[in-house]
Amino acid sequence: MEEKYMTDKELIKEAIKAREYAYVPYSNFPVGAAILTKSGKVYRGCNIECASYSGTNCAERTAIFKAISEGDKEIEAISVIGDMESYTYPCGICRQVITEFGSNIKVIVGKSENEFKVHTISELLPHAFSPDDLKKNGGKK
Numbered sequence: 001m002e003e004k005y006m007t008d009k010e011l012i013k014e015a016i017k018a019r020e021y022a023y024v025p026y027s028n029f030p031v032g033a034a035i036l037t038k039s040g041k042v043y044r045g046c047n048i049e050c051a052s053y054s055g056t057n058c059a060e061r062t063a064i065f066k067a068i069s070e071g072d073k074e075i076e077a078i079s080v081i082g083d084m085e086s087y088t089y090p091c092g093i094c095r096q097v098i099t100e101f102g103s104n105i106k107v108i109v110g111k112s113e114n115e116f117k118v119h120t121i122s123e124l125l126p127h128a129f130s131p132d133d134l135k136k137n138g139g140k141k
């Protein structure tokens, strides 16, 4: 029943649309991402680069931050699409940020709307440091 409101293919299509707005004057490597939350809402994100390169934000985090900042924290899935030649997997920082919101989040990486692979975030970031680790000592130092 998980996919009653959006299939993996549809969420990849959302990432393809998100990629249109990628701001990539330095890398010329556009990436699109789309988040599906339990409420059935979709949040799109693109990568946004910056002349001070470290200010760059990945497509995945743009989409996540849009959802969280709207109060929509129950993330079911995220789709990601870069170029058509290879699968673009979330970078290490994005894997950590995705893990923050659930170890079972589905990560769909696509080359096109017909070619994609499905993982969970815990497959992509095994043995992750997570919010639970901070709870083990009751938050004390």
Ligand SMILES: O=c1ccn([C@H]2C[C@H](O)[C@@H](CO)O2)c(=O)[nH]1
Residues within 6 Å of the ligand: 024, 027, 029, 030, 031, 046, 047, 048, 049, 056, 057, 058, 059, 060, 080, 088, 089, 090, 091, 094
């Ligand atoms: O999963 C990824 C990998 C890379 N990028 C962006 C960051 C930068 O703008 C460009 C090149 O690294 O691609 C993403 O948005 N998501």
Ligand SMILES: [Zn+2]
Residues within 6 Å of the ligand: 058, 059, 060, 061, 090, 091, 092, 093, 094, 095
């Ligand atoms: Zn990233």
